[in-house]
Amino acid sequence: MKAIRFHEFGGPEVLRYEDVPDPQLRKDQVLVRVRACALNHLDLFVRKGLPGVKLPHINGSDVAGEVAEVGEYITAVKPGQRVLLAPMVFCNQCVHCTAGQQNLCRQFSVLGNRIDGGNCEYIAMPEVNVIPIPESLSFEQAAAVPLVFLTAWHMLVARCGIRPGMTVLVLAGGSGVGSAAIQIAKMFDCTVIATAGDERKLERSRQLGADHVIDHYQQKIGDEVKRVTGKQMCDIAFEHVGAATFEESIRSLKPGGCLVTCGATSGPEGKFDIRVLFAKQLSFLGSYMGTMGDLHQVLQQIFAGRLQPVIDAEFPLKEAAAAHRHLENKEQFGKVVLTVP
Ligand SMILES: [Zn+2]
Numbered sequence: 001m002k003a004i005r006f007h008e009f010g011g012p013e014v015l016r017y018e019d020v021p022d023p024q025l026r027k028d029q030v031l032v033r034v035r036a037c038a039l040n041h042l043d044l045f046v047r048k049g050l051p052g053v054k055l056p057h058i059n060g061s062d063v064a065g066e067v068a069e070v071g072e073y074i075t076a077v078k079p080g081q082r083v084l085l086a087p088m089v090f091c092n093q094c095v096h097c098t099a100g101q102q103n104l105c106r107q108f109s110v111l112g113n114r115i116d117g118g119n120c121e122y123i124a125m126p127e128v129n130v131i132p133i134p135e136s137l138s139f140e141q142a143a144a145v146p147l148v149f150l151t152a153w154h155m156l157v158a159r160c161g162i163r164p165g166m167t168v169l170v171l172a173g174g175s176g177v178g179s180a181a182i183q184i185a186k187m188f189d190c191t192v193i194a195t196a197g198d199e200r201k202l203e204r205s206r207q208l209g210a211d212h213v214i215d216h217y218q219q220k221i222g223d224e225v226k227r228v229t230g231k232q233m234c235d236i237a238f239e240h241v242g243a244a245t246f247e248e249s250i251r252s253l254k255p256g257g258c259l260v261t262c263g264a265t266s267g268p269e270g271k272f273d274i275r276v277l278f279a280k281q282l283s284f285l286g287s288y289m290g291t292m293g294d295l296h297q298v299l300q301q302i303f304a305g306r307l308q309p310v311i312d313a314e315f316p317l318k319e320a321a322a323a324h325r326h327l328e329n330k331e332q333f334g335k336v337v338l339t340v341p
Contacts, residue, residue: 003120004320004338007056009049012321012328020058023124027071030130032083036143037118037317038062039327039336040176041265042110047324052114059320060117061087061110064133064142065340074127084142085118086129086295087111087150100293103154110147110289119320121340128292134303144176144309144335145302146295152180153298154290155238155260156188164189166235169225169252171245173210174201174333177262179310181238182208184298187306193225193234195245197330204333208310216244222251236260246270250282258283310334316341 001022006014025031037060046053063085067077077083089109090097096104111117111129133142156162168185172178173194185192186209194210196202202213212228214221225234233254239246242264249259250272259282264270276282301307312332315323317340327336 001121002317003058004060004317005056005058005119006047009047009053009055012047012324014047015321015324017318017320020120023122025069025071025124028073028126029071029124030067030074030077030083030127031069031122031124032063032065032085032130033068034063034118034121034123034340035065035139036063036340037338038143038147038176039323039338040147041263041327042113042147044324044328046113050113054114058116058119059112060119060338061112062143062146062335063087063111063118063123064139065123067130068122076127077130077132082133082135082139082142083130084133084146085111085123085125086131086292087146088129088289088292089115092126092128100291102291103289108288119317119338131295131299136305137303137309140311140314140337140339141309143337144311145299147289148176148180148335149184149298149302149307149309150290150295151262151287152177152184152238154294155262155285155287156181156184156236157297158290158294159260159285159287160236160258162188162190162236165191167191167193167229167232167254168236168238169221169234169249170194170210170238171241171249172196172216173205173208173213175240176310176335177240178238179205179208179334180307182210183307185236185238187301191229193228195221201333221245221248225252233257240264241266243267243269247272250276253280253282255280256282258285260285260287262287262289312336314339
């Protein structure tokens with residue numbers, strides 16, 4: 001089969017469109033013909049070099065396609081069915097997995113990180129990962145869903161216990177996870193303040209439901225939050241930007257507020273005053289993807305049309321390098337999707 005594979009770490013130029021061996025289907029697996037695979041920042045980090053990644057490597061966490069063939073033990077899906085893949089890998093046997101907390105499993109990983117992912121024509125996965133999708137969702141839309149909506153849902157619902165009436169600050173509302181967070185927070189009838197880096201992204205954030213927007217290059221986030229909330233500040237700061245915004249995110253919290261983070265795309269070190277943490281009784285929470293239960297919950301909302309995947313651009317699989325450059329240049333609003341003809 002054809003795949004986008006790299007034999008050395010580096011820039012987008014290391015991505016090669018080439019022939020690779022077909023996956024060998026086990027009796028407990030489903031073979032999926034990939035039709036669309038969305039990009040994530042993780043793809044860029046893996047391509048540049050992460051520990052535990054074996055070369056040559058195939059990227060790709062967010063996959064949608066058709067069931068091509070099923071192993072002997074498979075009963076839940078049939079060939080021809082349209083599906084998406086849960087983007088996580090876990091043992092399904094340990095104390096955490098059996099309690100439904102797959103993202104605490106010692107073997108937990110993202111599809112396409114330590115194992116080969118979906119930037120290819122065929123992929124074999126365990127049955128638990130294969131989830132049927134409705135006709136109303138195109139393959140491109142379905143591929144744009146899993147990782148960002150799962151991550152945002154786990155952060156807001158499972159970690160922060162989001163409730164109606166809260167005020168939620170979403171950093172970088174134009175990103176994949178940010179655009180998911182804006183919609184989830186609005187679905188919970190929260191007031192949403194979103195930040196973005198240019199006028200087009202500010203406008204798109206408003207269109208997704210943000211009540212207030214902040215230009216994070218031109219305005220001081222904490223000052224703007226203070227102004228638009230009448231000094232009430234936020235219940236939740238939804239972080240993933242890291243170093244560039246961490247201090248302002250903390251400044252934006254009200255007493256008892258909660259900062260939740262799933263990433264540090266601008267840099268890994270954030271500074272804070274420990275006295276502010278205890279005096280304002282803040283919570284700082286880390287979050288890493290989510291559980292299978294979270295994924296099924298958020299997919300119910302997607303399938304019902306209450307949450308919409310946001311697609312910025314589509315590129316054919318063989319033009320993966322151009323797609324990586326597009327994501328790297330921060331030009332996108334929403335997801336960049338590779339299509340597999
Ligand atoms: Zn486990």
